[in-house]
Amino acid sequence: MPFTDIAVALQISFTYFTIIYLTGLGGLYSERSGIVNIGLEGLMIIGTVTGAFGARFFTDTLGFADGIALGLVWGPILGILFGALCGMIFATVHAVATITFRVDHIVSGVVINLVAVGLARFLSSTFFDGQSTQSDPGGPHLARLDIPGLSSLPGGLDRAFEGLSPIVIVAALMVIPVWYSLNRTRWGLRLRSCGENPEATRSLGVSVPVYRYQGVLLSGAFAGASGAFLAAEVVGNWREGTAPGLGFIALAALILSNWNPIRLMFFAWLFGFAVAIPLRLNNAPIISALPPQFIRMIPYIVTIVAIAGFVGRVRPPAAAGKAYEGAGGT
């Protein structure tokens, strides 16, 4: 029996891994290009509201064709892509503020998070007939997937690998293109050098702002997709406050991973598991002795302990957070 609980907790952890990992990859591109983005949370919030709307809209629009439920396959996927697009558009604000106007990165990120809450309500009341904090539940989602082989494990462990969203697999596979683009392409080398030494990069004739814009826009796309996944595939509708702190947890995972997409996988899963504990493991031996409110603190406490314990052992991109003055400053 307890195995089943652990297996289900694992299954939930894979879902939250997806959210944290996708958002973390967004932060990775942005920070590797030299722009600190603590607005990930806000970008995710925009992703949730636009993703929930997109999934429903595209499912209804595509509907059935030739007897195949086109909408049920492409609706959620297009919804997630729509969330990514909207996240990207919103991230442009952060890019313009930090790169063009050289506003402090943290200040701009904080403002992004502030504005996102209001903007989400505004969009929601426009999309969903005046409902500003949630949409109707039971939105469309993709068919669930059992992982072959692993889903026939004995002792209840199979539950961990059953009924997963296909996006979980997609997120896990994202490590390959992301790692390759950063480490094996000219574009990735230039992006990283913008985050390490923009002066040297510029001296080689590369436009630092252009790469930084790309980094920030990518972070918007990833965080938006992650929020859209949360709304369309996990919750099933848009509700205000479904992503409390997940963007910041992703940021913490990114720091612990030392800005490395492969290590980020592990930390995203670890934090995903911490989030899953209060959702599923509240009957486990030691944990059940605590009041439920204390169990809900676990993910946050884990994050604080991890951040405090790992400081000094990781090295961020050297120029991240610094305004780039261009040709010798103004």
Next chain:
Amino acid sequence: MAVEGMSASAAAARTRPQWLETFTGQALALLSAFGIAILAGALLILAYGESPIEVYSSILEASLGSPDGIGYVLAIATPLIFSALAISVCFKGGLFNIGVEGQYLVAMVTAAWAELSLDFLPGPILVPVVLIAAVLGGMAWAAVPGILKVKTGAHEVVTTIMMNGIAISLVAWAINFPLKFTEAPEGQNVDLRTDQFPDQGLVGDIGQYFGVTPGAHLSWLLFLAIVAAIVVWFLIRRTRLGYEARAVGSSPGSAKAGGVSIGGTQLRLFLISGALAGLVGMQQILADRGHLPQNYVVFLGFTGIAVAFLGQNNPIGIIFAAILWGILSRGEVALQIQSEIPREFIIILQGILIFSVVITYQFARRRLAARQLQRAGEAGELEDSAGPDEDAGPRGPEERGTEAFEPAEKKGT
């Protein structure tokens, strides 16, 4: 010709006092930020097919058109002043206390606990005791990220956000267990909240003296907020801690070389910030509700960040910014009644306003710094332009943008 023109203008500029130039620059920045926000808002209103002038005047009418409206505006502004002050104190030292949200939630629990367990005390003693309990609660919650920052270098933005998450659960635990509602009427015990506080433990309504409806819950906490702003101004401008805080905030390296204990200063700033944050929730529980309700999430801490930016971290500016915020928030009511525009329009307008303020201020700051640098270069007196504490304006972008955010300091690494 060009050279002559430049030195002539430099000579003219030198006769102008520097603070005047800074002041004019900042005032211009603020005005243009307002202009941009009002214009962008007008475009949005036009997109909804309504008249911007009518919508704006109905907002002003609802908020400033009557004593009641003004009472509501000031009552909304009261907690925001505390919240923005808490953020600005940390900001002066280059720290971001995003955790005001959690700090005031915890302070509401300690205050409610003091109210309910000391309800036998007379009002003049109980109320100060409750306020002290709130202040201590806020300080305790702020001490954690403060100590972690100083001892381990964990970045305060991440730790304070996590402390907020913990605080929400802590409030839920408090009203479920130790402070559970016991006076519920028969058959109606679903309401999760604390017991009603004793009457003598509430702060008095002052609206009646100005012809404001008691519904606005205008209380003398407003005066406490203004006093707090003056104290913060004095602290930052006229005390040793304030000087050290500004030194650490603008250039940690120089501050350290000058013998300032960076960690000690940062910790003290966090504690002061937490103390101010502790008072944020008092307007709600002592003047408005008279108890601590469930799900008390109204983002006063996060709104405080916006107000602090709007007031440019100047204590007096913050008072005006909080009142402006109150005017806009109060305007929501008018929007709902008098137009088809969704009430969330106000939040969008507030968002545009903060962004334009942040960007134009940054722009003005850079222009001023560049001008000072150029003038100093011409006059050959570089040390003049970087005097440590001459005016209220923040330093040049160099200090703000880079040194305060060295990667070693930044995001907890």
